[in-house]
Amino acid sequence: MKPFLLAAGFAALGTVDLAFIDLRLVPAVLAPATPDAPRVAPPVVPPTAPPLVSAPEKTTMAMASPSPVKEKVEPIKEKAEPAPKAEPAPKAELTTETRSGTVTLHFDVNARTPAGDSAPDLKTIATMLAADPTLQVTIDGHSDRNGSAAYNDELSRQRAVAVADELAQLGVQRSRIASAAHGARAPIAIGKDAESLARNRRVEVHVERRKP
Known part of the structure; x- marks a missing residue:
């Protein structure tokens, strides 16, 4: 029925020759159009950017400061210190500005030889005279005030x-030794106590330069 009506419609219009209508196509033409499925817009794919080709890395040469020139440090060679020259032994001298002085030796009561050890002092004097022929x-010799004057004079002599003999034994020439006896006439302590008397019992050895 539908093909007939369609053909009749076309004939009435006079626009289509029925001889050329393929009625087999009519059902397809007259078939109700199926509702369109919702069109889903395809996802917009952004154009793929061409891969970034990184420029060849420029080797950045850091302007490093020139490395310090390493100086060759030579090890310090310690110079061997020369052996100290043997210095002559210091000359024995008495503590005086004029190189002359006095050594005082003390004696016990009525003793003829010095009390204690007088050898170091006499050796010092002998050494001085040996080093300097002008000395x-x-x-x-002295005594305390006890006893007679004659006795004290002889005792002091x-x-x-005795002291002159010790110096001679140490090598001092007799010609360089002079001696004198004073008894009790030249005391250095005036008192009569034991300490003052002991100070006066003495022999004084004077080192002097010979007079021209």
């Missing part, structure tokens, strides 16, 4: 001679 020794 000489004067020995003065013997004391001076």
Whole structure:
């Protein structure tokens, strides 16, 4: 029925020759159009950007400061210190500005030889005279005020001679030794107590330069 009506419609219009209508196509033409399925817009795919071709990396040469020139440090060679020269032994001298002085030796009561050890002092004097031929020794013997004047004079003389003999034994020439006896006439302590008397019992050895 539908093909007939369609053909009749076309004939009425006079626009289509029925001889050329293929009625087999009519059902397809007259078939109701199926509702369109909702069109889903295809996802917009952004154009793929061409892969970024990184430029060849420029090797950035850091302007490094020039490395310091390493100086060749030579190890410090310690110079061997020269062996100290043997210096002559210092000359024995008495503590005086004029190189002359006095050594005082003390004696016990009525003793003719010095009390204690007088050798170091006499050796010092002998060494001085050996080093300097212009020096000489004067020995003065003394006593305390006890006893007679004659006894004290002889006692003081013997004391001076004893010291002169010790110097001679140490090598001092007799010609360079002079001695004198003073008894109790030249005390250095005025009192009569034991300490003052002990100070006066003495022999004084003077080192002096010979007079021209």
